[in-house]
Amino acid sequence: MPKLAELSRTLGPDLYPAVGHRPLPDREVTGVHVSELTDPTPYLEGGELLLTTGMGLTGQAAQAHSYAARLAAGGVAALGIGLGPVHREVPATLLEACEAAGVPLLVVPDPTPFLLVARTYWRLLAAAGQEELNATLGAHRDLVRAAAGPDPVAAVVRTLASAVEGWAAQLTPEGGLVAVWPREREGSARQIAGVLGRLRAAGPHSSATLPIDGDDVVVQPLSTRDRLTGFVATGCPPPMKAHDRQLVLAACSLLALQTEQRRRGTAGPRAARGSVARLLMLGHPDAARALAADIGLPAPPSRLRALAVTGVGTAGPDLLDHIEQAAGTTRPRTPGPGAGAIRSLATAEPDEVWVLAPAPEAEAARDAAAEFAAARVPGARAVLSREIAARDLALHMPALRSALARTPEGRVRDLAADADPVAAAPALEPLLAYTRADLVGAVVAYLRHRGQWEGAAKELAVHRNTLRHRIGTAARVLGADLDDPDVASSLWLALRARGLA
Numbered sequence: 183m184p185k186l187a188e189l190s191r192t193l194g195p196d197l198y199p200a201v202g203h204r205p206l207p208d209r210e211v212t213g214v215h216v217s218e219l220t221d222p223t224p225y226l227e228g229g230e231l232l233l234t235t236g237m238g239l240t241g242q243a244a245q246a247h248s249y250a251a252r253l254a255a256g257g258v259a260a261l262g263i264g265l266g267p268v269h270r271e272v273p274a275t276l277l278e279a280c281e282a283a284g285v286p287l288l289v290v291p292d293p294t295p296f297l298l299v300a301r302t303y304w305r306l307l308a309a310a311g312q313e314e315l316n317a318t319l320g321a322h323r324d325l326v327r328a329a330a331g332p333d334p335v336a337a338v339v340r341t342l343a344s345a346v347e348g349w350a351a352q353l354t355p356e357g358g359l360v361a362v363w364p365r366e367r368e369g370s371a372r373q374i375a376g377v378l379g380r381l382r383a384a385g386p387h388s389s390a391t392l393p394i395d396g397d398d399v400v401v402q403p404l405s406t407r408d409r410l411t412g413f414v415a416t417g418c419p420p421p422m423k424a425h426d427r428q429l430v431l432a433a434c435s436l437l438a439l440q441t442e443q444r445r446r447g448t449a450g451p452r453a454a455r456g457s458v459a460r461l462l463m464l465g466h467p468d469a470a471r472a473l474a475a476d477i478g479l480p481a482p483p484s485r486l487r488a489l490a491v492t493g494v495g496t497a498g499p500d501l502l503d504h505i506e507q508a509a510g511t512t513r514p515r516t517p518g519p520g521a522g523a524i525r526s527l528a529t530a531e532p533d534e535v536w537v538l539a540p541a542p543e544a545e546a547a548r549d550a551a552a553e554f555a556a557a558r559v560p561g562a563r564a565v566l567s568r569e570i571a572a573r574d575l576a577l578h579m580p581a582l583r584s585a586l587a588r589t590p591e592g593r594v595r596d597l598a599a600d601a602d603p604v605a606a607a608p609a610l611e612p613l614l615a616y617t618r619a620d621l622v623g624a625v626v627a628y629l630r631h632r633g634q635w636e637g638a639a640k641e642l643a644v645h646r647n648t649l650r651h652r653i654g655t656a657a658r659v660l661g662a663d664l665d666d667p668d669v670a671s672s673l674w675l676a677l678r679a680r681g682l683a
Contacts, residue, residue: 348418
């Protein structure tokens with residue numbers, strides 16, 4: 183809007199301060215209003231330049247002071263007195279009253295019409311509106327260019343902060359900081375973590391405005407297909423202007439589009455890694471290795487830890503996003519056809535997620551899953567296996583599922599921190615001491631084939647009824663149920679520790 187000083191400067195001798203040596207205050211003028219009422223405030227909203235010929239002013243000091251006080255209380259930007267029809271010069275009582283009330287007094291000399299003042303104001307307002315429109319359009323163009331650049335998220339955040347003359351940040355759904363500009367406002371961006379919990383509960387279309395460090399901060403959600411993918415926080419000195427809010431919405435649309443494009447870009451490689459993971463979980467390590475080679479992925483790790491998370495509902499893909507970001511599994515490590523040259527494998531099944539990774543990445547995934555569950559799905563539970571051979575993963579799946587089922591809601595259980603599984607296994611000495619048949623070989627084959635009689639018998643080159651008899655004998659000798667997942671898992675590890683499997 184035009185400022186009072188700008189309006190006076192534009193009109194020159196047609197509108198000048200009554201006290202010529204004193205500069206006019208830096209006030210915006212919201213309109214030009216003409217009134218001869220001694221109390222025009224019921225018809226004012228504040229910020230106006232009020233024009234009057236002083237018809238209702240008698241020259242009495244008390245009346246002038248009451249008049250000026252009412253104008254100050256009504257928030258007028260200034261009072262302009264038109265000379266000629268009523269007063270040939272500015273009344274001294276009015277000048278003194280305006281000085282006392284803090285209301286700038288301007289003079290419209292004879293024969294300047296009030297209409298000239300009003301037309302000049304509206305011309306300046308139109309020019310300011312056009313300038314603001316051009317600036318807004320330029321800011322929108324800058325946002326689009328930033329989104330098309332090599333580092334779109336950081337560029338859009340930086341451009342948005344510059345456009346609103348404040349700061350901006352993008353955050354994950356859990357409140358993790360993705361990008362912030364200027365960087366010294368990172369502390370302000372992190373202060374909105376408490377608000378994000380309420381916004382997540384309210385749904386993917388809820389926003390909020392709050393004061394932080396003297397700024398008005400607007401928090402807008404990023405969502406695609408009614409799924410919350412993050413937040414954008416924008417802060418600037420209050421009050422935030424309408425066109426700045428429009429820029430925030432435009433930036434949110436561009437960042438949401440970037441998120442969706444990134445998701446589409448990772449969907450294919452993630453599905454490929456998921457297929458390799460499922461083959462390992464089903465006990466087909468050779469097929470998993472062959473598939474990985476065919477689709478340009480590195481071979482699965484020979485030894486890994488398995489993270490199982492259940493109770494996540496439909497948030498499985500979001501959990502994988504969070505785990506991959508935390509574990510660094512979305513960053514290419516080597517060039518070439520395995521652009522997703524990573525060693526972690528993951529799959530999102532209905533209501534559960536499995537991550538198979540070498541120990542360091544698996545531990546990072548465990549921590550990320552705990553963080554995600556605390557923020558998004560407090561009832562989820564997770565289990566991280568001990569380090570095992572990838573080819574033996576299927577043998578451990580029943581025990582892992584059993585441990586997962588026994589884990590309390592909201593807990594992440596690390597089996598490596600539990601008691602030594604070998605020590606918990608049935609004592610092997612009775613089995614080793616049995617000499618009438620090869621019970622050790624029978625148990626190893628039975629466990630390796632996950633209780634499938636046909637495959638185990640074929641491996642031992644014996645009839646399956648013979649194998650049934652030997653497994654029954656082994657169960658009696660050990661005093662344990664070999665079909666119990668916990669027994670099978672610990673027994674297998676004990677046999678491997680003795681070099682028997």
